[in-house]
Amino acid sequence: MTARETYTNIFIESFGVEAGALNESFVYQCVPSWDSVGHMSMIAALEDAFDIALEVDDIVDFSSFTKGIEILAKYGVTV
Amino acid sequence: MTPLDAPDLSDLLTLPPYGLAAAEKLACLGRILDELTHFHRAHCPAYRRMLEVLGGGAPDESGLAAIPFLPVRLFKDMELLSVERDQVVKTLTSSGTSGQAVSRIFLDRATAALQSKVLARLMGDLLGQQRHPMLVIDTPSVLKDRAAFSARGAGILGFSLFGRDVTYALDDTMQLDLPRIEAFLEKHREAPTLFVFGFTFMVWRHLVQPLAALGRRLPLERGVLLHGGGWKKLADAAVAPAAFRSALADHCGLQRVVDYYGMVEQTGSIYLACERGHLHAPIFSDILIRDPRDFAVLPAGRSGLIEVLSVLPQSYPGHALLTEDLGTLLGEDDCLCGRLGRYFSVERRAPRAEPRGCSDTYAAPA
Numbered sequence: 001m002t003a004r005e006t007y008t009n010i011f012i013e014s015f016g017v018e019a020g021a022l023n024e025s026f027v028y029q030c031v032p033s034w035d036s037v038g039h040m041s042m043i044a045a046l047e048d049a050f051d052i053a054l055e056v057d058d059i060v061d062f063s064s065f066t067k068g069i070e071i072l073a074k075y076g077v078t079v
Numbered sequence: 080m081t082p083l084d085a086p087d088l089s090d091l092l093t094l095p096p097y098g099l100a101a102a103e104k105l106a107c108l109g110r111i112l113d114e115l116t117h118f119h120r121a122h123c124p125a126y127r128r129m130l131e132v133l134g135g136g137a138p139d140e141s142g143l144a145a146i147p148f149l150p151v152r153l154f155k156d157m158e159l160l161s162v163e164r165d166q167v168v169k170t171l172t173s174s175g176t177s178g179q180a181v182s183r184i185f186l187d188r189a190t191a192a193l194q195s196k197v198l199a200r201l202m203g204d205l206l207g208q209q210r211h212p213m214l215v216i217d218t219p220s221v222l223k224d225r226a227a228f229s230a231r232g233a234g235i236l237g238f239s240l241f242g243r244d245v246t247y248a249l250d251d252t253m254q255l256d257l258p259r260i261e262a263f264l265e266k267h268r269e270a271p272t273l274f275v276f277g278f279t280f281m282v283w284r285h286l287v288q289p290l291a292a293l294g295r296r297l298p299l300e301r302g303v304l305l306h307g308g309g310w311k312k313l314a315d316a317a318v319a320p321a322a323f324r325s326a327l328a329d330h331c332g333l334q335r336v337v338d339y340y341g342m343v344e345q346t347g348s349i350y351l352a353c354e355r356g357h358l359h360a361p362i363f364s365d366i367l368i369r370d371p372r373d374f375a376v377l378p379a380g381r382s383g384l385i386e387v388l389s390v391l392p393q394s395y396p397g398h399a400l401l402t403e404d405l406g407t408l409l410g411e412d413d414c415l416c417g418r419l420g421r422y423f424s425v426e427r428r429a430p431r432a433e434p435r436g437c438s439d440t441y442a443a444p445a
Binding site for chain 2: 028030035036037038040044047050054055056057059060
């Protein structure tokens, strides 16, 4: 599985959405499942999958599907 | 700035959280809090009307004391917000038990993000920049109703930002889940620090007491326990802070036990206790002690009602609130721990107040 597929699958599983919905307009709280609880479980899944530990500020700034790709790049993960 | 903009806090977020001495802090905080008063006056009609009735604060006061304050219980009686309703992304509520009124605090995206960023600055001071494995002394079911979790759930979730592999020490029936805790300790046996979080009463009732009854000891020597949510229930149970600490050392080997004071009405700006047990105001917030009879500001050493001032409330007019908690200012800029700013202690709740708060709201079966 490519890193992009892993990333996309985590969004699909965490938030119960279709792959087609995942673009720059998929932002924090755009669906009820991406609330603060959903956010923390999505972050935990990403950390497990890519074996990284995000800094607190990056967890706070992780505000959209697209922004997340930018943040993961800081940890050497190219999605 | 025009009254249409909320103050910009980006400079403040780059400063050390306990790094401003009195005069500098007053200049910086006073300006931002004044801006917030103007901002909320322009954006919250109910707040504006209250200021008109109050006449805009006491004329003989200066500095932070001159900033008009609201009684914290007003958020139980009124819905106060300074943004359009469609900008609200999160509504925090305080205690919701047995027909008592609950506070409702409305957050927009900017305020919610600021709360997390400021909390991150304060927690960084306590735990460093790294996130440590986290043990929560509570049950996962406290987060089950995602649409409306309690202040307890919101507190756990807010602090879980600073942990990783967040593990709950209690099962759904509030029993200590020893196999799960042991698996957590085994998994993280190499971690230099463990972050343990719980509300004061839950830690006592559901960690210390069961361990004592079982004659068990948990090896949490590497743990930093952060606990808050009030001493009221423990005071009722005749448990003094010193006994609380020594029981944690005995049963869990916990040496670093850090109390905090904070409330849902000013989420994010918490007051952490230093090594000497004094609660400290960081650069993002401050406290005043007022006489309950005439609301005059009291000097250090005199007990009174705690007023909390915070730069964080932008989406609701909660930047200056008179609480129903009693406290005493202990000093300013001269705590032996080295942190600058005011430091204080919190006593029992003011007698006429109804019981409220985070861990206080959980009714333990007798």
